[in-house]
Amino acid sequence: MIKTDVIIIGGGATGCGIARDLARERFLRSCEEIGIPTEIMSSTKALELVPNLNPDTEEAIKVPDCSIDPFRLCMLNMRTSEIKGGLSFIRHKVTEIVKSHGRCIGVKATDAASGEVKEIHANIIVNASGAWTNLVAGLAGCEVPLTLSKGSLVITNHRLTDMVINRLRPSSDGDIIVPNEAVCLAGTTSLMVEDPDKISIGPDEVDIIIGEAGRMIPHFNQTRIIRAFSGVRPLLKSQKLDSREISRGFQIIDHQNGMYSIVGGKLTTFRLMAEKMVD
Structure with a gap:
C-alpha cells in the first residue's frame, strides 16, 4: 500500500502543475512548522549566489545550512x-x-x-x-x-561551491554537495549491509554520485575525485525495504x-x- 498526502487524478498540464506546486508547498510548510526561514529565489538570483549551478535550474529555495568536520x-x-x-x-x-x-x-x-x-x-x-x-x-x-545502512560519499580535489547544494526531492542517491575547507563532498547512497566490518564502495556507487551531483553542478562531471569513503548508519530495526x-x-x-x-x-x-x- 502507498500512503501519501494528496492523490491527483490526471496527467495533463493541470494535474502535473498541481503536483509540482504541492511538492514545493509541502517543503515550505514543513520548514514553517519547525521555524526554518525560507526564501524562494529565481534561477537568475540562484546563479548569482552559486555561479557553478546548473543553468537549467528553474527555481531555488534558500534555507540556513552549514557543514561541519x-x-x-x-x-x-x-x-x-x-x-x-x-x-x-x-x-x-x-x-x-x-x-x-x-x-x-x-x-x-x-x-x-x-x-x-x-x-x-x-x-x-x-x-x-x-x-x-x-x-x-x-x-x-x-x-x-538494528538495520545497518551503508552510505558512501566522494571528495573532489577543490571547492565547486561555497554553499551547501541539495536537490529538492524525496531522499535519493547523490542529492547533496557540501563544501568543506578546500574540497567538496557529494553523496550519499543508502544500501543495507549485514556486517559493518565488511563494507566497500563499488564503482557503480561512485558513478551514481558523480552523475547526480553533475545534475546540480555540471562542472562536477569533469572534476577530479581524490577519495571515496563510506560509513554505516545504525538505524532502529525496521522491516522496510528502503532504509x-x-x-x-x-x-x-x-x-x-x-x-x-x-x-x-x-x-x-x-x-x-x-x-x-x-x-
Whole structure:
C-alpha cells in the first residue's frame, strides 16, 4: 500500500502543475512548522549566489545550512572530556564485558598496537558504538536489533561551491554537495549491509554520485575525485525495504544489568542524544 498526502487524478498540464506546486508547498510548510526561514529565489538570483549551478535550474529555495568536520567535532568533544577529568583510549577494541553476579561491571579492551589488554571497571557501561552496538551488547548476552545502512560519499580535489547544494526531492542517491575547507563532498547512497566490518564502495556507487551531483553542478562531471569513503548508519530495526524510509529517531535501552545502549539518530541530533543518555 502507498500512503501519501494528496492523490491527483490526471496527467495533463493541470494535474502535473498541481503536483509540482504541492511538492514545493509541502517543503515550505514543513520548514514553517519547525521555524526554518525560507526564501524562494529565481534561477537568475540562484546563479548569482552559486555561479557553478546548473543553468537549467528553474527555481531555488534558500534555507540556513552549514557543514561541519565530524572528525574534528569528535576530537574536540573528547578533548573537553579529558580536560574535565575523563580518560580516553584510542585503537582499543572491547573484547569482553566483565560481569559480577549477573551485573556488567567493566570491560576488557585490547590495544591494537601493542596487544596489551586493559581491564576497566565502572558503575555504568554506556554502549554507544554505532553500527557495532549489537555486537558489543552481545558480549553481555544482550541484543540490540538494528538495520545497518551503508552510505558512501566522494571528495573532489577543490571547492565547486561555497554553499551547501541539495536537490529538492524525496531522499535519493547523490542529492547533496557540501563544501568543506578546500574540497567538496557529494553523496550519499543508502544500501543495507549485514556486517559493518565488511563494507566497500563499488564503482557503480561512485558513478551514481558523480552523475547526480553533475545534475546540480555540471562542472562536477569533469572534476577530479581524490577519495571515496563510506560509513554505516545504525538505524532502529525496521522491516522496510528502503532504509531511507526508516526513522532517524533514537532509542535508549536499559538492559537492566548495568549496561545501557543508545542507537539510531544522526549527527545533527548527537547533542540531544548525549543529553538524554546522561540524564
